[in-house]
Amino acid sequence: MNSVSLRVALNDGHFIPALGFGTTVPHEVPKDEVIKATKIAIDTGFRHFDSAYLYEIEEEVGQAIRSKIEDGTVKREDIFYTSKLWSTFHRPELVRSCLEKTLKNAQLDYVDLYIIHFPMALQPGDKSFPRDEHGNLLAESVDLCDTWEAMEKCKDAGLAKSIGVSNFNRRQLEMILNKPGLKYKPVCNQVECHLYLNQSKMLDYCKSKDIILVSYCTLGSSRDKIWVDQKSPVLLDDPVLCAMAKKYKQTPALIALRYQLQRGVVALTRSFNEKRIKEFMQVFEFHLASEDMKVLDGLNRNLRYNTANYFEGHPDHPFTDEY
Ligand code: WDT
Numbered sequence: 001m002n003s004v005s006l007r008v009a010l011n012d013g014h015f016i017p018a019l020g021f022g023t024t025v026p027h028e029v030p031k032d033e034v035i036k037a038t039k040i041a042i043d044t045g046f047r048h049f050d051s052a053y054l055y056e057i058e059e060e061v062g063q064a065i066r067s068k069i070e071d072g073t074v075k076r077e078d079i080f081y082t083s084k085l086w087s088t089f090h091r092p093e094l095v096r097s098c099l100e101k102t103l104k105n106a107q108l109d110y111v112d113l114y115i116i117h118f119p120m121a122l123q124p125g126d127k128s129f130p131r132d133e134h135g136n137l138l139a140e141s142v143d144l145c146d147t148w149e150a151m152e153k154c155k156d157a158g159l160a161k162s163i164g165v166s167n168f169n170r171r172q173l174e175m176i177l178n179k180p181g182l183k184y185k186p187v188c189n190q191v192e193c194h195l196y197l198n199q200s201k202m203l204d205y206c207k208s209k210d211i212i213l214v215s216y217c218t219l220g221s222s223r224d225k226i227w228v229d230q231k232s233p234v235l236l237d238d239p240v241l242c243a244m245a246k247k248y249k250q251t252p253a254l255i256a257l258r259y260q261l262q263r264g265v266v267a268l269t270r271s272f273n274e275k276r277i278k279e280f281m282q283v284f285e286f287h288l289a290s291e292d293m294k295v296l297d298g299l300n301r302n303l304r305y306n307t308a309n310y311f312e313g314h315p316d317h318p319f320t321d322e323y
Contacts, residue, residue, distance in 0.1 A: 006018045006019070006261075006284060008212060008264075008266055010162055010187040010188070010212060011185055011187050011210040011211065011212075012162050012184060012185075012187055014112070014161050014162050014187070016048060016080055016112075016113070016162075016187075016188070016212065016214075016266055017046075017047045017048035017080050017266075018261055018266050018267065019046065019048065019257070019261070019266075019267055019269065019280065019283065020046070020048035020049065020050050020080075020082070020214070020266065020267065020268040020269070021037075021038070021041045021046045021048065021049050021050065021268070021269065021270060021277075022050050022216070022268050022269065022270035023038065023049055023050060023051040023055060023057055023061045023270075024051075024052070024055045024057065024222075024270070025055070025057055026222055026224050027224075027226070029272060031057060031060050032060075033272050034057055034060045034061060034064070034272075035060050035061075035063060035064045036064075036272075037270075037271070037272045037277065038060075038061055038064035038065065039064050039067065039068060040274050040277050040278075041277055042064070042065070042068040042073055042074060042079075043068075043073065044277055044278050044280070044281055045281050046277075046280075047074070047078055047079055047080055048079075048080040048082070048266075049061060049065070049079065049080070049081050049082065050082045050190075050214075050216075050268050051081070051082065051083050051084075051102075051106070052083055052084035052086070052117055053083060053084060053085070053086045053089075053098055053101060053102050053105075053117075054084065054086050054117060054128055058083065058102055058105040058106040059105045059106065059107075061081075061106060062105065062106030062107045062108060063107075065079055065081070065106075065108075066107065076108075076109075079112075080112040080113070081106070081108060081111050081112050081113075082111065082112060082113040082114075082115065083099070083102045083106070083111045083113075083114055083115075084114070084115050084116070084117035084166060085098050085099070085114065085115070085116050085117055085147075085151070086098055086117055086128060087117060087118050087120055087121055087122040087128075088121075088122045088123065088124050088125060088127075088128065088130065089124065090116075090121035090122075090140075090142040090144075090147045091121070091124065091142055091146075091147075092142075092146045092147060092149060092150035093150075094124060095147060095150035095151060095153075095154065096150065096153065096154055096157070096159070099111070099114055099154050099159050099160065100159070103159065110158060110159055110160065110161060111159070111160050111161070112160075112161045112162060113160065113161065113162045113163070113164060113187070113188070114151065114154060114155075114159070114160035114162075114163050114164075115163070115164040115165055115166045115186075115188065115190055116144075116147060116148075116151065116164075116165045116166060116168075117166055117167070118166065118167045118308065118311065118318070119144055119165070119167060119168050119169075119172045119316055119318050120139065120308075120311050120314045120316045120317060120318075121139065121140050121141065121142040121147075121316070122137070122138060122139060122140065123138040123139070123140050129310055136313075137310075137311065137312070137313060137314060139311075139313075139314045139315060139316075141315065141316070144172060144175055144176060144316075145175060145176065145179045148176050148179065148182075148186075149179075149183075151163045152183045152184050155184060156183075162187045162188075163184060163186065163187065164186040164187045164188035164189065164190070164211075164212075165186045165188070165189050165190075166189065166190035166191065166214075167190070167191060167192075167308065167318050168186075168189050168191075168318060169318040169319070169321040169323060170201075170202065170205055170321065170323055171321055172316075172318060173186070173189060173205070173206075173209075173211070177209060185209070185210070185211065186211055187211065187212060188211060188212040188213070188214050188266070189202070189206055189211055189212075189213055189214070190213075190214035190215075190216060190268075191213065191214070191215070191216070192215070192216055192217045192221075192304060192305065192306050193213065193215035193216070193217070193218065193260065193265060194215065194217055194218050194219065194220055194235055194256060194260075195220075195235060195238065195241060195256055195259065195296055195299040195300070196220070196233070196235055196238075196299060196300065196301050196302075196303040197217075197300065197301075197302055197303055197304055197305075198297060198299075198300040199213065199215075199323070200297070200300070201322070201323045202323045203263065203264070203265065205323075207264065212264075212265075212266055213264075213265050213266070214265070214266045214267075214268060215260050215265050215266070215267045215268060216268050216306075217305050217306060218256060218257060218260055218267045218268055218269050219235060219236060219253050219256055219257070219269055219270075220234065220235025220236055220256070220305065221235075221305035221306065222270070223305070227306060227309065227310070228305045228306070229305075229307075232303065232305060233303070235256065236252045236253060236256070237252075238252070238299060240295065240296075240298075240299055241255055241256065241296075241299065244292060244295070244296070247292075248286055248288070250282065250286060251279065253269075253276070253279070253280075254279065254280070254282055254283050254286075255288070255296070257269055257280065257283045258283050258286065258287075258288055259288065259293065259296045261283065262287075262288055262293060263293070304319065307319060
């Protein structure tokens with residue numbers, strides 16, 4: 001079994017590969033590295049790529065995918081491409097324009113999945129994080145249900161095969177699910193999820209609503225200085241995780257990934273290192289015993305690497321609720 005064959009059904013009839021490759025690039029990494037890594041990932045068997053308008057990398061990711069289509073490795077329909085609506089485009093009349101920019105940048109006709117990046121609207125304009133002269137974030141209030149209706153129109157127009165959300169708490173998900181006249185349920189909620197923040201309550205809630213939980217920071221994040229607290233513990237150094245890796249003759253990263261797949265989470269991962277990208281495919285070659293899954297469940301400590309501190313003070317900040 002490999003990532004090509006392991007796909008998970010979405011609530012709208014489409015399928016998503018259980019293992020996805022992240023495409024954000026830390027500031028110190030040249031953009032060419034993303035092209036290289038994406039091509040290696042496709043050659044290795046990855047078929048699911050997670051990107052966003054915010055990342056300013058969709059041109060390069062699209063170029064890498066196109067080159068792998070041109071050389072005959074894959075067809076467009078083999079690839080699952082996710083992008084995200086940025087917060088300055090939440091006004092319903094702006095939603096489609098953000099998706100169209102993504103499609104133009106990546107040179108794609110459609111995305112497989114389009115998700116609301118954060119449940120927090122910001123004032124429209126050129127800046128991703130608009131601020132006033134005092135440095136205060138320029139938030140605005142746009143009803144998430146209105147944004148969602150514009151997302152539904154993108155699906156109806158064929159620009160997105162599936163639509164979903166990201167970084168939503170339970171209350172915000174419920175607002176969408178309870179919307180009068182809801183046409184499409186979100187297919188997923190993409191949230192930070194790993195051994196130190198295992199999201200068991202959000203996962204149970206999503207399962208009860210036939211919504212897929214997609215995990216980001218699955219290996220404990222890139223620890224990028226601009227958004228991760230450098231004092232936070234390094235997930236892949238966890239002694240229990242490392243001991244289990246030894247027991248299974250796998251790496252800690254593979255145990256952390258396998259844990260998510262076995263509990264029904266669609267897992268995102270990322271590396272710029274060819275050896276490690278190839279190593280990820282080993283996740284389909286072993287099984288964790290249920291008692292070991294329980295040991296891994298016990299590592300949870302509700303530790304968030306991405307506290308979305310760039311949105312600090314936003315009235316709709318999702319991480320103020322328990323989950
Ligand atoms: C600067 C810009 C700091 C990382 C954005 C923090 C960070 C969103 C990813 C992301 C942010 C953020 N990512 O994919 O690695 O918190 O919005 O999607 S962020």
